[in-house]
């Protein structure tokens with residue numbers, strides 16, 4: 224998909240409420256919105272998404288999406304980082320919200336740059352503090368899967384397949400290496 228179509232159009236100034244009438248494109252082609260009334264400049268920066276890869280009793284924690292897009296597909300717990308959070312703090316919060324599971328001691332495992340859709344993914348490995356699960360508004364099912372039961376054909380995105388694939392390779396070798404890739408796949412909003 225065209226890069227420009229992912230750049231968000233900002234219609235009103237969040238500082239003074241005026242209509243944004245000026246858009247500036249810099250030399251690299253990035254769009255900035257400028258408020259002519261209060262001089263505020265708005266940048267369309269990438270969104271940060273965090274996910275956790277949590278193993279408990281030799282099984283991996285996955286949740287089934289209850290919201291668009293990809294309703295009914297399985298995914299690693301995760302979501303958008305909020306303002307004033309750390310990346311691992313956001314991953315702990317999202318995992319708790321979506322699965323009910325408390326996780327701790329997160330370590331960065333993989334980083335995906337998705338410039339085409341203006342997103343960056345941080346995937347953390349971590350330990351379970353309390354393994355009890357529950358569903359949420361965003362998840363219709365939460366379950367721990369052994370490697371042989373992973374629903375490979377029903378995973379939400381190729382990115383999830385890739386990270387699980389790396390994880391099981393590393394597990395076999397007994398050494399978890401930091402992984403990174405630049406993927407252009409279309410991911411959820």
Ligand SMILES: [Zn+2]
Nearest residue numbers: 236239258261
């Ligand atoms: Zn303004």
